[in-house]
Amino acid sequence: MSQSPQRLLPVYAAATALGAAAAMAAPAERWLPAALWHLVFGVGALPMILAAMGYFVPVLTRSGEAPRLLAAAPLAAIAAGLGIVGFFLHGTPALRLHAPWLALAAVAGFAFWLARRWRGCLGQPNPCLAWYAAALGMLALGLLAVALSPWSEQPDALRRFHLHINTLGFMGLTALGTLQVLLPTVAGRPDPEAPLRLRRDLKWSAGGALALALGAALSPALALAGAAAYALPVLRLAAAAWKAWRPAILGAGSTIPLLFSSLLGLLLVLAHGAFHAGGHAEGRPAIVLFVVGFLLPLVSGAAGHLLPVWLRPGLQDDWHRKTRAFLARGARQRALLFPGAALLAAAGLAPSYGLAALGALWLIASMLRVALTRRG
Numbered sequence: 001m002s003q004s005p006q007r008l009l010p011v012y013a014a015a016t017a018l019g020a021a022a023a024m025a026a027p028a029e030r031w032l033p034a035a036l037w038h039l040v041f042g043v044g045a046l047p048m049i050l051a052a053m054g055y056f057v058p059v060l061t062r063s064g065e066a067p068r069l070l071a072a073a074p075l076a077a078i079a080a081g082l083g084i085v086g087f088f089l090h091g092t093p094a095l096r097l098h099a100p101w102l103a104l105a106a107v108a109g110f111a112f113w114l115a116r117r118w119r120g121c122l123g124q125p126n127p128c129l130a131w132y133a134a135a136l137g138m139l140a141l142g143l144l145a146v147a148l149s150p151w152s153e154q155p156d157a158l159r160r161f162h163l164h165i166n167t168l169g170f171m172g173l174t175a176l177g178t179l180q181v182l183l184p185t186v187a188g189r190p191d192p193e194a195p196l197r198l199r200r201d202l203k204w205s206a207g208g209a210l211a212l213a214l215g216a217a218l219s220p221a222l223a224l225a226g227a228a229a230y231a232l233p234v235l236r237l238a239a240a241a242w243k244a245w246r247p248a249i250l251g252a253g254s255t256i257p258l259l260f261s262s263l264l265g266l267l268l269v270l271a272h273g274a275f276h277a278g279g280h281a282e283g284r285p286a287i288v289l290f291v292v293g294f295l296l297p298l299v300s301g302a303a304g305h306l307l308p309v310w311l312r313p314g315l316q317d318d319w320h321r322k323t324r325a326f327l328a329r330g331a332r333q334r335a336l337l338f339p340g341a342a343l344l345a346a347a348g349l350a351p352s353y354g355l356a357a358l359g360a361l362w363l364i365a366s367m368l369r370v371a372l373t374r375r376g
Contacts, residue, residue: 009051009310010371012074013303014364016044020291021360024345024353035088037287041166042081045295046103046139047074049174050110052302053132055310056178060126061117070113076106100147104140111136127198131177134206138169142213157217164213167290168230172266173205175298176233179259186256186305187245197240201233208232212273227274231267238263255328257335258301265293265339272346285346292356293342297335300363304328307367311374319374327366334359 019040023033051074054066083099086092114136118129142165149158180198184191208230215223241260242249248256269289304327308320337359344352 012048261335
């Protein structure tokens with residue numbers, strides 16, 4: 001596995017955190033917000049999630065590691081993301097026209113690989129695979145919307161659909177599916193109810209995400225209904241996690257507090273979306289809530305547990321245990337920092353952006369130290 005494309009996962013995770021820190025710290029008059037957010041999502045989060053799927057799918061299908069060629073999908077996503085960032089910074093029309101299609105090609109190739117692994121799975125496939133497939137479908141819809149928007153009479157509606165289906169649809173579904181597998185792994189205790197939740201809740205999450213995105217483009221009432229449907233599986237997972245691992249969530253020594261915090265952050269995003277759909281809140285802070293309240297604690301918690309395996313796959317030894325303990329330092333404090341900073345930033349309080357950037361830089365510094373001091 002030493003040559004696996006998933007070896008780049010630490011780089012993608014660090015790039016996501018670094019992009020978020022830049023978005024929080026950069027002066028608004030110097031960087032266009034659209035360029036910054038596409039840096040976070042297109043250059044950081046999208047390739048990171050594709051690579052993470054490439055890491056988890058072989059585990060879920062009990063098959064061999066992902067082929068080297070699969071690394072082309074995250075790299076193509078980065079190229080597409082840089083193209084969109086370049087468009088927002090320089091206004092080059094060709095970048096705007098071609099970048100979404102490049103990302104769509106990468107998603108199509110990745111989905112084809114996932115489908116082959118799914119069909120060739122030994123035994124009953126893990127239900128998390130259906131969440132990954134649905135998430136890729138959401139991403140394809142979002143990319144198609146933005147690709148077609150130059151020829152549409154309603155480009156703003158397509159843009160709103162693109163934003164919501166890519167964040168709550170693609171990223172949210174991927175995260176919710178993965179957390180059902182990752183939380184028991186971090187806790188070191190199985191969750192026998194996870195397969196049932198995965199099979200039962202996908203229709204609510206996927207349907208809710210689609211309704212929310214369509215509602216953001218066309219109908220506030222539909223967005224409100226979608227947010228309510230989407231929140232049901234999040235609440236169900238949060239309640240199950242609290243019941244099963246409350247001591248770990250409140251304690252030290254693991255990254256479970258951060259993973260649980262990401263669920264609370266996702267609920268904050270949905271609550272804000274419901275208020276916005278009802279005309280009681282501005283829409284713009286939602287992106288800050290999503291990045292700071294949900295994405296950053298999720299990446300911090302997942303990378304904090306999985307980084308030792310990404311850097312040194314194979315037999316787990318004392319180095320892996322000590323490294324996880326190091327990466328979990330301050331997890332409880334960061335689990336409070338991220339949602340707190342998200343709420344303050346959404347309220348327009350500028351100092352909170354610095355707090356969010358601090359949390360992102362904490363992760364980057366910890367990952368860098370581990371990468372530089374690892375053995376072998």
